[in-house]
Amino acid sequence: MRMKIKETFAKKILTEAKGYLDVGFTHSLNPYSGCGFSCKYCYVREMPIQRFKDIPWGEWLDIKTNAAENYRKEIRKLREKNKPVNIFMSSATDPYQPIERKANITRGILEEMIENPPDFLQLQTRGPLITRDIDLLVRLKEKCDVLVSITIETDREDIKQIFAPFASGIKSRLKALKEIHDTGISTQASISPVLPFTPDFPLLLEGIVDHIWIDTLSIGDGAMGKRSERLGMSALFQEHDLSRWYRKDLHLMVARHFQKYLPSDIIRISKNEAFLR
Numbered sequence: 001m002r003m004k005i006k007e008t009f010a011k012k013i014l015t016e017a018k019g020y021l022d023v024g025f026t027h028s029l030n031p032y033s034g035c036g037f038s039c040k041y042c043y044v045r046e047m048p049i050q051r052f053k054d055i056p057w058g059e060w061l062d063i064k065t066n067a068a069e070n071y072r073k074e075i076r077k078l079r080e081k082n083k084p085v086n087i088f089m090s091s092a093t094d095p096y097q098p099i100e101r102k103a104n105i106t107r108g109i110l111e112e113m114i115e116n117p118p119d120f121l122q123l124q125t126r127g128p129l130i131t132r133d134i135d136l137l138v139r140l141k142e143k144c145d146v147l148v149s150i151t152i153e154t155d156r157e158d159i160k161q162i163f164a165p166f167a168s169g170i171k172s173r174l175k176a177l178k179e180i181h182d183t184g185i186s187t188q189a190s191i192s193p194v195l196p197f198t199p200d201f202p203l204l205l206e207g208i209v210d211h212i213w214i215d216t217l218s219i220g221d222g223a224m225g226k227r228s229e230r231l232g233m234s235a236l237f238q239e240h241d242l243s244r245w246y247r248k249d250l251h252l253m254v255a256r257h258f259q260k261y262l263p264s265d266i267i268r269i270s271k272n273e274a275f276l277r
Contacts, residue, residue, distance in 0.1 A: 003036060004055060005099065008062045013070035013109075014078075014087070020220075020270075021088050025122070028091040029071070031105040033062035036097045037126060039164040040236065041193055041217060044092045046227040058166065061099060068108035075116045085118040096127030110136040117143040124190065126151040128168050128176040137185055148180050149188035149213065154195040155204055162240055163195055178208040186210045192270070193217045193228075194254050196245045202261035212262065214255055215270035218248045 017025040033049060035042070038058025044050055045057045053060065064070075078085055089095055095106040110133055113121065121144060123130065123137075130148065140146055150173050154160060157170055181187040189205050192215035205212060217228035225248070228234075237246040247253075251269050258267055 002059065003099075004060045006062055007065045008033070009066050010064040010070055012074065013064065013067050014074045014085075015091075017086075017088065021091060024086055024120075025088045026084055026086045027088070029087050029089040029109070030091060030093045031064055031067050031089075031095050031109060032093040032097065032099070033064070034058075034060045035093045036061060036099060037094055037164065037167045039167060041163055041228060041231060041233055043220075043227045043231075046230055047092065049092060061097075063099065063103050063105060065105070067105050068112040071109055072112050072116055075118065079116075086120040087118045088122050088124065090124060094125050094127055095123065096125040096129040098127075098129075100127070100129055101132075107133055107136065110140060114139050114143065120145040120147075122147045122149055122188075124149045124151070126164075126167050126173060128172040131176050131179050134180060134183055134185075137180070138183055141185055145186075147186045147188055147211070148177075149190045149211075150177050151190045151192055152177075152205075153191060153193060154197045155201040156195075156197055159195050159197070162236070174204055174208070177205075181208045181210070188213055191215065191254065193220055194245070194250055196242050199257070202258045206262060210266060212258060212267045213270065214251050214258070214267065216248075216250045217246070219251065220270050 014027040050057050100106050152173050187209045188211040189209045190213045194216050217233050218225040237243050255269050
């Protein structure tokens, strides 16, 4: 897959948190636009940033070269107003996709955060490259609350290949979670969205995570499952004889299964109240 990559200057880097992020987060931060992982279920495919693009999702990437500079300016203004700053990084891209190895945009932001820390930072990724920045995360942890959340949708590599063939392997993500957890940084496994897994999946997370987040295609796409339907997820599950996993109460079933092996208080379930009513 060929990527069209360009460097851009972003007007802003912090975006006011809304929608599903309005649960304690004040801002989202996306170091890039676009994403090289190109997961088939990604809800961003159905958002304006992609729907009005003439290049398919996964085949373009904008590098926000002034991201760290913007962060410094914006958080200083927020601090002048005594505003809390709880950041979700990232909501519409991955901060540790392959290009980050050379571009160092995310690393530059973390370096700036050490000088101008937020109150809370959740780093959300599926890229094991995050272990490169453990040195910065350990330093940042001394100045603010940090949670590293790595997406692990399944423990089956064959399933990952169907839904996210360009994403990092499951074993490498589990290894990254353990490496980060061993440093004392708080970690989370984001099973988002839930994809078919083996009964032993919970055992792989034992002792390497402080939290587990369970989310599904039906309640986690920001549109009560409508985006997932438009992306053809129901048909894709059916094509691979996985339809029994495409159900609205899946998050509840998964939570019950995980609670058989892991403490209930570390398991969190995504809830969309409008959907659940």
